[in-house]
Amino acid sequence: MDKRPIGVFDSGVGGVTVLKEIQKLIPNENYIYIGDTASFPYGSKSQKTIIKLCKKRIEDLINNNVKLIVIACGTATSQALEEMQKIFNIPIIGIIEPTVKYLKDNNIRKIGIIATAGTIRSKGWEKKIKQNIKESDVQSKACPLLAPMAEEGWINNDIAKLAVHEYVKDIKNIEALILGCTHYPLFIDSIKKEVGKNVDIINTGKMVAKEVKDYININNLQNDKRNKGITKIFLTDIECNFINVAKKLMQIEDISIKKLNN
């Protein structure tokens, strides 16, 4: 039995979509979530900057005695996961590998990816897909404004719908569309309308949740099954729209948030 919390971090509120999926699968675990809101958005930053920021946030989580870390951010996974796994001696799970495993297991080859500019530029998804899935056909599109829109709560208005249309319209003839940024499940209704019901829209949070559960079970890191999990949320900048969006997302009213030094 291991009471230590699972650490989850993102540049902002996007990672809450991942946290929520993990909590659904293993609600008895304790969680620490860090939203690096002082440095939001990661999506437009260079790899060097993102590596520096990830290092800081992982150190914060380790200082909070976590047993496992989830990088709940597409940009940070694609640009910094490998480096972080080299530096730190703690299990770190990103959003790419669990998703590629799902695609492979389901024999999906025609794949669309939408993500931040940094993620698309890094080709992190393409590389992992090509390594694992033969004859894959990948179309990718950077959507730099979707995460900021989500962060401000513009999710279902005409502007968000139009932005989704603008970004997704040229992706054709795919079996699955990966939401390569953890903010994007917030736009899932608009995205579904845009790509049609035959496309498997992949919420990476669901894939990560399964991976985390498996890892914990295989390595005997489970918390007491009778435990009612506690979630602590820290932000590097608290003067932002995080609480409002997170409340909607998590469908809870009593979110308590603490300031973390940047």
Place this chain on the structure above:
Amino acid sequence: MDKRPIGVFDSGVGGVTVLKEIQKLIPNENYIYIGDTASFPYGSKSQKTIIKLCKKRIEDLINNNVKLIVIACGTATSQALEEMQKIFNIPIIGIIEPTVKYLKDNNIRKIGIIATAGTIRSKGWEKKIKQNIKESDVQSKACPLLAPMAEEGWINNDIAKLAVHEYVKDIKNIEALILGCTHYPLFIDSIKKEVGKNVDIINTGKMVAKEVKDYININNLQNDKRNKGITKIFLTDIECNFINVAKKLMQIEDISIKKLNN
């Protein structure tokens, strides 16, 4: 005669609208521009974070031997200018005072302000207006997505137009609308259509340019009139859309940009 450059900084490409106006008035001066793109956007950050960032960027400019500093950013002016003027022994000009002076001189009292969330929250504009203009009536509106849209080059598409409409539609019965963020002159056509031709739309860059010219003349800091001014541009993160937007803005092709340590 003083050859030293004028230092200008912003969180991104917005301040180039200010730089351009200053260059128009005093083209014989040399300029150093810093775009703090690694920390963009300032607009959603706390005052403490913004003060820390401004301090760093001003130190960078001082290390480049500037004679005068322009904070070409609404958020940084409203949240950090006073603090910076206390810390540093160099003239620092923000975008608020020159604009309020213009409003006062032209007896404008019904005033709209659009700006970032941080600027609006700080009430920096309102305070300065109330101090200087009797019986003023101020309506303000935070527009958190306009600067990110400009930074990505979405300036004249339907999404930008709809966003401008969404932000400006409730501001009624004004004589002047202050573009309280230096990115917003990029949307001036859409804004004009929205507020009508009887409203004086205030590009703060023009006001700042006049103030800088006056300051330099009064204090005998002018460069040689025959000089062809040189502009050096530094960014804290170079992997961004800055060059494309800046080229359009400055209508020049040969922008050379250097990386500045963050």
